[in-house]
Amino acid sequence: MSFGASFLGGANSRLLPVSIPLRFFLLGLVFQAAGWAVLLTNAADLAGFNGGLGPVLAAVHLLTLGVLTMTAMGASYQFLPIVTRQALMRFWPARLSFWLVAAGVIILAYAMARLWPFGLDLGAGLVAAGLLIFVILTGDNLRRASGVPVVAAHGWLALVALSAVVIAGFLLISDFRSGGLGDHQAVAIFHMVLAIFGFMGLFAVGFSYILVPMFALAHVDISRAAWAQFLLSVFAIIGFLLGVQTHRGPLMIASASAGFIAAAIYIWAMWTSLRAGMRKRLGVSFLLIRVSWGFLLVGVFLGGAMVANVPVPNTPALFGFVVLVGWLLTFLMGVLQRIMPFLASMHITDKTGKPPLLSSLTPKRPLLVHAAFHFLAVGLVSVGIVVNSAILIRFGAASGLVAVAAFAVFSGHILVQLRKR
Amino acid sequence: MKSGLPGRHWQDKDGLHIDVRSLSPPQPMVAILGQLDQPDQQGPVTVHHDREPIYLYPELAERGWTWKLVAGEIGEVRLILSRPS
Numbered sequence: 001m002s003f004g005a006s007f008l009g010g011a012n013s014r015l016l017p018v019s020i021p022l023r024f025f026l027l028g029l030v031f032q033a034a035g036w037a038v039l040l041t042n043a044a045d046l047a048g049f050n051g052g053l054g055p056v057l058a059a060v061h062l063l064t065l066g067v068l069t070m071t072a073m074g075a076s077y078q079f080l081p082i083v084t085r086q087a088l089m090r091f092w093p094a095r096l097s098f099w100l101v102a103a104g105v106i107i108l109a110y111a112m113a114r115l116w117p118f119g120l121d122l123g124a125g126l127v128a129a130g131l132l133i134f135v136i137l138t139g140d141n142l143r144r145a146s147g148v149p150v151v152a153a154h155g156w157l158a159l160v161a162l163s164a165v166v167i168a169g170f171l172l173i174s175d176f177r178s179g180g181l182g183d184h185q186a187v188a189i190f191h192m193v194l195a196i197f198g199f200m201g202l203f204a205v206g207f208s209y210i211l212v213p214m215f216a217l218a219h220v221d222i223s224r225a226a227w228a229q230f231l232l233s234v235f236a237i238i239g240f241l242l243g244v245q246t247h248r249g250p251l252m253i254a255s256a257s258a259g260f261i262a263a264a265i266y267i268w269a270m271w272t273s274l275r276a277g278m279r280k281r282l283g284v285s286f287l288l289i290r291v292s293w294g295f296l297l298v299g300v301f302l303g304g305a306m307v308a309n310v311p312v313p314n315t316p317a318l319f320g321f322v323v324l325v326g327w328l329l330t331f332l333m334g335v336l337q338r339i340m341p342f343l344a345s346m347h348i349t350d351k352t353g354k355p356p357l358l359s360s361l362t363p364k365r366p367l368l369v370h371a372a373f374h375f376l377a378v379g380l381v382s383v384g385i386v387v388n389s390a391i392l393i394r395f396g397a398a399s400g401l402v403a404v405a406a407f408a409v410f411s412g413h414i415l416v417q418l419r420k421r
Numbered sequence: 422m423k424s425g426l427p428g429r430h431w432q433d434k435d436g437l438h439i440d441v442r443s444l445s446p447p448q449p450m451v452a453i454l455g456q457l458d459q460p461d462q463q464g465p466v467t468v469h470h471d472r473e474p475i476y477l478y479p480e481l482a483e484r485g486w487t488w489k490l491v492a493g494e495i496g497e498v499r500l501i502l503s504r505p506s
Contacts, residue, residue: 082446082475082476083446085472147445148445148446210446210447211447213447213451214446214447214450214451214476217450217451217454217455217458218451219425219426219427219448219451219452219455278451278454278455278458341479342476342479345478345479345482346475346476346478346479354482354487355478355479355482356482357479357482357483358479358480358482358483359483
């Protein structure tokens with residue numbers, strides 16, 4: 001086996017140093033633990049949460065920025081150059097974006113929990129600077145991409161949404177500090193919907209069209225479904241935001257319905273890939289991924305129910321928890337446990353020059369424990385929100401912490417293998 | 422040889438050839454592993470690619486296949502895959 005001959009079309013330049021994606025993934029795990037810990041100690045505030053500064057908002061941003069965005073950045077730096085066949089411009093900006101977002105999330109979350117105005121500005125400024133680098137690097141890569149138009153379309157729209165999310169975030173912080181924003185609630189909904197469905201959602205869905213067929217080894221054309229889902233998603237997001245700004249209930253309900261159909265088409269495309277796939281035993285990672293798709297549908301349904309004034313107890317908190325933790329976090333943890341061993345195996349070789357087996361880098365027991373406690377956490381907290389029970393939420397958050405600890409054992413195993421070889 | 426997989430494949434004196442150039446991800450990996458996973462496939466298999474398939478290597482190792490990069494046409498990455506007996 002030989003690697004890295006010079007005539008090989010620059011494959012090595014597309015392979016990032018393993019430390020770059022891993023630092024994003026591992027710090028994301030730390031932030032996830034911090035988010036559960038904040039929820040554990042402030043469980044009574046969650047069920048009635050409807051926005052505003054405080055520990056719950058800090059926990060939300062530890063999850064959205066600290067876990068979901070951090071991991072999306074690491075995965076994007078690692079995989080986009082492979083998917084688009086375009087090398088990353090430079091490595092140092094990726095490292096710099098990590099430090100900026102990492103420091104920014106810590107300061108921002110602390111400032112949100114402690115109502116510290118200067119910390120809000122400083123934290124948001126650092127996060128925005130890191131995200132700007134991410135947008136430039138990823139945009140440059142997408143600009144030079146060809147052959148994966150539907151993935152690129154999702155990526156572009158996600159970057160546009162992220163930019164708008166950051167601007168709306170600054171407006172909200174400015175309003176917290178000195179007021180002056182006409183309709184704070186409308187801007188907060190704009191910020192939240194674009195962050196969840198525009199940035200993180202489209203990123204996750206776009207990557208799915210590559211990753212799921214790759215994991216399942218599926219040869220099936222789902223591009224028409226993917227385009228239909230993409231267009232419906234665009235209509236749903238823009239229509240919903242317009243409905244919120246102009247206070248038009250029917251437009252919001254029509255947009256939420258379009259979003260539900262888009263989600264159903266996406267899930268149908270994913271199931272089609274899995275059915276056509278040559279690899280049928282996909283392990284516990286795909287248990288998480290399949291369940292996350294169910295939570296996507298439940299989340300969009302809850303969003304529609306909220307604007308239609310269907311009487312579901314504590315709908316804002318339930319909706320937020322279901323889409324952020326039930327859908328996005330569950331999906332992300334399922335994907336991470338597939339790609340982390342993959343990444344490691346490409347960077348280590350044994351005495352004979354061979355890479356280690358993927359199976360030797362994937363200890364099953366920690367992943368089973370993680371899945372069990374993660375599902376327990378999602379279930380307990382969801383029920384706790386509906387019945388307004390701080391005790392259930394507290395037990396749920398504790399289960400979430402156990403799940404993170406189990407995933408840390410899995411990650412530690414991979415790190416030890418990396419250091420050994 | 423399994424039909425219905427992406428890419429071009431043909432049998433030559435030196436074994437099966439798979440041409441996955443111009444396929445977009447993840448179809449090259451699907452095409453190659455789909456052929457290797459056939460029960461009667463013992464190799465060697467020659468892969469014609471347009472880039473080094475770094476994501477393929479862990480999957481090859483998991484299946485007990487070895488690979489060697491050899492010279493190909495300009496702009497081509499050619500691999501010989503074999504299964505040690």
